[in-house]
Amino acid sequence: MTKTGVALLGLGTVGGGTYRILKNNYESIKLNYGVDIEIRHIIEKDMKKVQELGVDGSIVSCDIENVINDPEIKIVAEFFGGIEPAKSYIIKCLLAGKTVVTANKEMFAKYWHELQRAAKKGRAGLYFEASCVGGVPIIRTLTESMQGNNILCIMGIVNGTTNYILSKMADEGLEYKDVLKEAQKLGYAEQDPTADVEGYDSMYKLSILSSLAFHTRVPVDKIYREGISSISKTDIEFGKRFGYTLKLLAIGKRTHDNKIEVRVHPAFISNKHPLAAVKGSFNAVHILGDNVGDIMLYGRGAGDLPTGSAIVSDIVYAAQQRKHEYTSFRNTLSSPSKYFSKDFECEYYIRMTVKDLPGVIASVSSVFGRLKISINSIQQELMGDKAYVIFMLHKTHESAVKKAMSQIEKLSVVESVDSIIRVE
Ligand code: HSE
Numbered sequence: 001m002t003k004t005g006v007a008l009l010g011l012g013t014v015g016g017g018t019y020r021i022l023k024n025n026y027e028s029i030k031l032n033y034g035v036d037i038e039i040r041h042i043i044e045k046d047m048k049k050v051q052e053l054g055v056d057g058s059i060v061s062c063d064i065e066n067v068i069n070d071p072e073i074k075i076v077a078e079f080f081g082g083i084e085p086a087k088s089y090i091i092k093c094l095l096a097g098k099t100v101v102t103a104n105k106e107m108f109a110k111y112w113h114e115l116q117r118a119a120k121k122g123r124a125g126l127y128f129e130a131s132c133v134g135g136v137p138i139i140r141t142l143t144e145s146m147q148g149n150n151i152l153c154i155m156g157i158v159n160g161t162t163n164y165i166l167s168k169m170a171d172e173g174l175e176y177k178d179v180l181k182e183a184q185k186l187g188y189a190e191q192d193p194t195a196d197v198e199g200y201d202s203m204y205k206l207s208i209l210s211s212l213a214f215h216t217r218v219p220v221d222k223i224y225r226e227g228i229s230s231i232s233k234t235d236i237e238f239g240k241r242f243g244y245t246l247k248l249l250a251i252g253k254r255t256h257d258n259k260i261e262v263r264v265h266p267a268f269i270s271n272k273h274p275l276a277a278v279k280g281s282f283n284a285v286h287i288l289g290d291n292v293g294d295i296m297l298y299g300r301g302a303g304d305l306p307t308g309s310a311i312v313s314d315i316v317y318a319a320q321q322r323k324h325e326y327t328s329f330r331n332t333l334s335s336p337s338k339y340f341s342k343d344f345e346c347e348y349y350i351r352m353t354v355k356d357l358p359g360v361i362a363s364v365s366s367v368f369g370r371l372k373i374s375i376n377s378i379q380q381e382l383m384g385d386k387a388y389v390i391f392m393l394h395k396t397h398e399s400a401v402k403k404a405m406s407q408i409e410k411l412s413v414v415e416s417v418d419s420i421i422r423v424e
Helices: 013-024 026-033 047-052 086-095 105-122 138-144 160-172 176-186 200-214 233-241 304-320 360-370 398-408
Strands: 003-009 036-043 073-078 099-102 151-157 244-254 260-270 282-289 293-300 345-355 375-383 386-397 414-423
Touching (some): 003 304, 013 026, 013 036, 026 036, 026 304, 036 304, 073 086, 073 304, 086 099, 086 105, 099 105, 099 304, 160 176, 160 282, 200 244, 200 260, 233 244, 233 345, 233 386, 233 414, 345 360, 345 398, 360 386, 360 398, 386 414, 398 414
Parallel strands (some): 003 073, 073 099, 260 414
Antiparallel strands (some): 151 244, 151 282, 282 293, 345 386, 345 414, 375 386
């Protein structure tokens, strides 16, 4: 059996997990998959990490040329994250004919076309199972197992940090900022949590997942994005009364006029939906295929060994290929607009604070009525001379809701529109 030379770019959390799996599972990978993996070089400047993992220091350096110039290195796994120097290094490796395996969702979502061009030119493979939902094998499910279906919808909880925060707010009746602070103390959330809590991480993953699901390149700027930082425990509590759980969802849908709708935002889902049972830092992706119906994949979306297991799966898979395949899309990046829907339709939960006076509900309802927005139910909770009123709206266009809210906010009986949450 010939050896497959591998290089690791970085020995952080996922790089370290990958190293440990390649070492611990070396014999079983060789026996079960016929691939003899030899780690030939590691790029890492932190020698503490190198020592902690018991890596032979003679294969460690900070110079990418050591990887490029070794003809025995066939596969390069990248763990730097962010755009640079990851992107330049990866392109260099691909052009040199080395297959690249990466977990770097931001770089992949933004520069997929550029990376794929370099891969084709170098006749190298480009694999990214670990970029979305960590250890959950969603990429290969989409690329290799859905040929008998047109995917109608892909909807997921693809960020563990936000799911942890929302689950804790719901289970313990806590406010967002208190849970975030605690999560940061425990190391579950980053010191700068923006990428997770404002939905950027989910947006990158949705760009990749929906591009594969709909065979249409979905650039990140086509994705509507809203995070969880303005969610209050009051809304989570009201949602419970309606039988709903609040989740940060990444949603890709094919619309009835054959366009693609892509959005990341907090949403209420019925407690009966399988995604409602996904708690804590777990992730899950629900797919609706026109023939198979519903599928759901569930598991750990982050962590050294879960994400490392996806990287190792790509390394083994890549080593087994005689010829690498490249993803093809219906559109090109220069003309994507006609493929995307601009104004999506949803049900809505709207909470406002109003004066407790006769005719208040009538004046608000008349705005909805004039704009042909249909109300599903109204619930009111009195607080002295004020009240919270919650309108649940039937399916309506986002643009109509925005128009209604700008008129409702101007009504003298309405003190504030406190929250607008979509219902899936
Ligand atoms: N920060 C991500 C999460 C994991 O919280 O799920 C890496 O994408």
